[in-house]
Amino acid sequence: MDRLLPPEYEGWERHEPELRRMTTAELIQEIQDGPPDRRLAALAVIDLAEVPLPLIEDWLRILPDPEVNELAGAIPVQRPHASAQEEAKWVEVARQGYERRRLATFLVMLGSALEGLEAKDALLAAETWGIIAGWLENLYDRLALAGDLEALADIELFLFENYLDRRPLLDVFVRLVERHERLALRVSTDPATYLANVPEQGRRRALEAAERGGGLEFAESWAILDESA
Secondary structure, eight states, X not given: OOOOOOGGGTTGGGGHHHHTTSOHHHHHHHHHHSOHHHHHHHHHXXXXXXXXXXXXXXXXXXXXHHHHHHHHHTOOOSOTTXXXXXXXXXXXXXXXXXXXXXXXXXXXXXXXXXXXXXXXXXXXXXXXXXXXXXXXXXXXXXXXXXXXXXXXXXXXXXXXXXXXXXXXXXXXXXXHHHHOHHHHHHHHHSHHHHXXXXXXXXXXXXXXXXXXXXXXXXXXXXHHXXXXX
């Protein structure tokens, strides 16, 4: 299915064969100075691992949403020969991208980069999960205060529904469930969506927190979870 893009990007795919023959320096020039359709095509083919980090950070700040979304999807995570430090760099790029632009693709790439880091350095990954979890707790509170339901749903879908078996994220999730009635109700009425991969003790913690946060009583939510097993 074709992506829905503003009219200035119409036909951007036709540039890809030409741009694939360009050097990274030439592609950077296209992204810096080219028209929208060529910028998008250049972002679709460029290897971000060859682009200086300050330049990527500038693009996160100044490029229009369709182009930044393409950049997000091009983050080179989980490459076999990449170092742990390289994966950690992409974790931070994805985090910065979502913080600045609120595009869900950055959340997908954030999770993927963290998985890549886990495969290369378990200790660094655990430390990084702690940092990301703390950021997410603060971010979720801010988004809830602003009433940004779409962003909250994206965080729940792409991170909470997939990574609560990571202890730092589960700890944050339990605190958020207790603070946010909307989340408490969602978790207690559909616990399997969030807790399917969580050990039993963690499930109990989350559902007890949901009861305290305004969700269903623990016994009821536990029965729903048990029925879905």
